[in-house]
Amino acid sequence: MAEIALRNVCKQFDATHYGVKDFNLDIHDHEFVVFVGPSGCGKSTTLRLIAGLEEITDGELWIDGNLCNYLEPGERDMSMVFQHYALYPNMTVYGNIAYALKVRKLPKQEIDRKVREVADILEIGQLLDRKPVALSGGQKQRVAIGAAIVRQPKAFLMDEPLSNLDAKLRGQMRVELQKLHKQLNTTIIYVTHDQTEAMTLGTKIVVMKDGLIQQVDTPQQIYDNPINKFVAGFVGSPSMNFIECDVSVERDRTALIFAGTGPIRKVYLTGQHARHIGEKYDGRRVILGIRPEDIYEEADALEGGFAENSVDVEETVVTREMLGSEGILYFDEQQATCAVRLKPTNQTQVGEKLRLYFDMDRAHVFDMETEENLLYRKEW
Numbered sequence: 001m002a003e004i005a006l007r008n009v010c011k012q013f014d015a016t017h018y019g020v021k022d023f024n025l026d027i028h029d030h031e032f033v034v035f036v037g038p039s040g041c042g043k044s045t046t047l048r049l050i051a052g053l054e055e056i057t058d059g060e061l062w063i064d065g066n067l068c069n070y071l072e073p074g075e076r077d078m079s080m081v082f083q084h085y086a087l088y089p090n091m092t093v094y095g096n097i098a099y100a101l102k103v104r105k106l107p108k109q110e111i112d113r114k115v116r117e118v119a120d121i122l123e124i125g126q127l128l129d130r131k132p133v134a135l136s137g138g139q140k141q142r143v144a145i146g147a148a149i150v151r152q153p154k155a156f157l158m159d160e161p162l163s164n165l166d167a168k169l170r171g172q173m174r175v176e177l178q179k180l181h182k183q184l185n186t187t188i189i190y191v192t193h194d195q196t197e198a199m200t201l202g203t204k205i206v207v208m209k210d211g212l213i214q215q216v217d218t219p220q221q222i223y224d225n226p227i228n229k230f231v232a233g234f235v236g237s238p239s240m241n242f243i244e245c246d247v248s249v250e251r252d253r254t255a256l257i258f259a260g261t262g263p264i265r266k267v268y269l270t271g272q273h274a275r276h277i278g279e280k281y282d283g284r285r286v287i288l289g290i291r292p293e294d295i296y297e298e299a300d301a302l303e304g305g306f307a308e309n310s311v312d313v314e315e316t317v318v319t320r321e322m323l324g325s326e327g328i329l330y331f332d333e334q335q336a337t338c339a340v341r342l343k344p345t346n347q348t349q350v351g352e353k354l355r356l357y358f359d360m361d362r363a364h365v366f367d368m369e370t371e372e373n374l375l376y377r378k379e380w
């Protein structure tokens, strides 16, 4: 059981420097919460505040209804796994996993049962007699996780536990962690800077930047309904394309005209917000955001019924990646490289022009100054 609540939590390192500012979050029992954001945004600091390894300078930390700001780490009943997992080199795998239970003076038989149970879950039963030096990176990581989960704490706190592993192992361990979460049925708070890891693992994602929470939501919501340009650009690969446009109301439609010189290229906003943005932003510049998979070739756009929303959007392909199941074509727009994800049958070569069609029902519009998503929906 763990209900963890952070209320206006701050970590101030000196007069002007905050690691985390005004952090508000409710973590419920059994949730898999992922803190994600670029290097230095305050992910580890927040985790360390929850663990009690750093002192909260302002705000409140509640665990199961108790104010815990001044509780020692050992009294918080949380188990941590770090990026640089610390195994005792002189102990066997068995000894490493059993250690926390021995310290708590559990009966030998019970220790043995628990260690074997954990080894079973992590599929390291055949390694119990080995020393850490004789393990691969992935195996060491499993042992470190085993040592953390053997004592069933209130919550697991994990700080980039997979970042030392190669891509393939990371993928495997991601699946293992998901299974583990289901099996243990416990709360996990997990830190990563890898958006794929966040999206695949989290039941709730906390996107952070400069010590501040940007958005807290499910992975799908973060992807489909980002609150601002930072969140929109942080999740998804290749990232969302951003194109500066001038808003122009034409009779009953709202057009976004690509900024820059050359032939006029434009797209039309759809839905109820089209009029609203037209009224508020007519004649002003905004940022159009569209994901690579929401751009289509003509045939698909005609089929989807949104071909007439894009006028003369023609781009020259600068790079082509064929990935078997899909093709990603890149073009330059406003000094940035944009990506479009098309069917692998598309044969447009580098240097050739390609007419593109945007599914404007899936587009986003951001304010130039505040970078807030003008189409963000509070209630989904």
Ligand SMILES: Nc1ncnc2c1ncn2[C@@H]1O[C@H](COP(=O)(O)OP(=O)(O)OP(=O)(O)O)[C@@H](O)[C@H]1O
Pocket (backbone or CB within 6 Å): 013, 018, 019, 020, 037, 038, 039, 040, 041, 042, 043, 044, 045, 046, 193
């Ligand atoms: N002990 C400290 N004294 C002063 N500043 C610190 C201290 N620890 C962290 N910071 C600063 O607080 C900010 C947040 O650091 P934190 O380690 O939480 O970032 P992070 O999101 O975990 O980054 P990374 O992805 O690189 O691990 C950074 O600007 C960092 O330099």
Ligand SMILES: [Mg+2]
Pocket (backbone or CB within 6 Å): 043, 044, 045
């Ligand atoms: Mg960190």
